[in-house]
Ligand SMILES: NC(=O)c1ccc[n+]([C@@H]2O[C@H](COP(=O)([O-])OP(=O)(O)OC[C@H]3O[C@@H](n4cnc5c(N)ncnc54)[C@H](O)[C@@H]3O)[C@@H](O)[C@H]2O)c1
């Protein structure tokens with residue numbers, strides 16, 4: 177088992193040398209004096225595990241540090257930084273490192289959201305640190321504030337913009353009136369979105385982060401398959417225009433909240449597009465930035481904002497974890513362990529409670545509004561506001577061509593997802609209802 181003696185260097189192994197790994201290597205290799213001052217001992221990068229030794233790389237990474245034998249590298253490290261991504265071999269290598277007594281720093285949200293408990297148990301069994309600040313919202317310090325700064329408080333709710341690509345896409349739709357495909361193409365051209373944008377656009381990346389945030393915030397275990405997930409594919413330029421008209425912007429949100437008492441409730445964890453009032457701090461988050469809005473019982477509202485992706489920003493978070501973990505190697509002991517004592521049940525998607533805005537095209541004649549309102553009342557869904565815009569006053573010229581159609585915007589009070597779904601089905605079956613043009617959740621009001 178590798179260990180460090182006081183004064184001798186702490187051996188750091190880097191697994192993966194891509195966008196983030198290269199910047200982590202740069203940080204360790206170009207900043208040794210500062211890091212030593214923070215840690216209390218020098219950090220020595222002892223190797224960088226790569227898939228292919230021949231790949232052309234940034235010259236900051238010395239070729240003689242490269243190896244394809246990741247296991248042997250792990251075995252001679254005090255501290256392992258995993259930035260290769262994916263489930264395997266990252267999982268096996270992290271387990272190997274932890275069981276061998278090395279501290280691990282990872283940026284791998286997908287692995288944590290899928291196999292977190294197994295990794296945390298291995299860390300606890302070995303009494304070593306498993307740190308992952310970079311896994312949620314990149315550079316933004318959010319894992320540590322929730323785990324440590326708020327450890328004496330009760331978090332009730334977390335609302336996060338935790339995927340930069342989709343925030344960029346929605347922002348372009350909002351500010352330039354682009355449709356979804358055009359905005360995704362722009363995000364791809366700028367290198368935000370991958371050639372296959374599924375992980376971002378369909379909300380998988382945000383769902384992994386939501387699972388991690390919920391687990392931390394509520395001292396419970398939430399895995400990615402318990403997160404209700406809906407991406408932004410269904411969002412149209414029309415939805416964005418109507419959102420603006422009603423004083424909202426559309427954001428892809430990761431929502432985690434306790435329903436009921438903070439010590440005996442249930443948690444709802446979900447990712448979906450939502451209407452956010454323009455007055456809410458999250459509405460101001462532009463471009464590919466991330467932000468996490470936390471509501472805690474004692475602290476009240478808190479907002480954490482910054483860059484959620486990119487090599488240097490993400491490496492900043494990784495290096496912060498490296499310094500903390502290295503420091504604890506010297507001083508002894510483990511940092512905060514996995515906190516899971518609450519063991520809250522996770523509500524199924526249909527039991528989530530939120531407000532909705534439903535946009536309905538109806539025949540513009542007497543009694544129709546009353547009929548729609550009656551269906552909501554029958555289903556126990558309480559109306560907050562109703563706004564009717566006759567087609568002649570519609571936002572788009574094409575809508576203005578229609579005759580005898582009114583656009584109803586019904587905003588509800590908080591309702592169960594299942595009740596809302598049943599209500600929408602019943603409304604759409606009404607004879608004067610031409611089309612339900614959109615159903616969007618409303619958050620942050
Ligand atoms: N890029 C970001 O902005 C960002 C932000 C937050 C978190 N992360 C996370 O950081 C991790 C790395 O992301 P990235 O953007 O640097 O990815 P990347 O694809 O640029 O880099 C990953 C590197 O790991 C290498 N690799 C994969 N499997 C390997 C193996 N078996 N052995 C050796 N090398 C292997 C790949 O060849 C690649 O060079 C991922 O878990 C990602 O989710 C990335």
Ligand SMILES: N[C@@H](CCO)C(=O)O
Pocket residue numbers: 314338339340341342368376381484485486
């Ligand atoms: N694809 C992610 C990168 C960080 O996980 C994003 O767009 O935010």
Ligand code: NA
Pocket residue numbers: 309310311312313314315316317318319493
């Ligand atoms: Na972070």
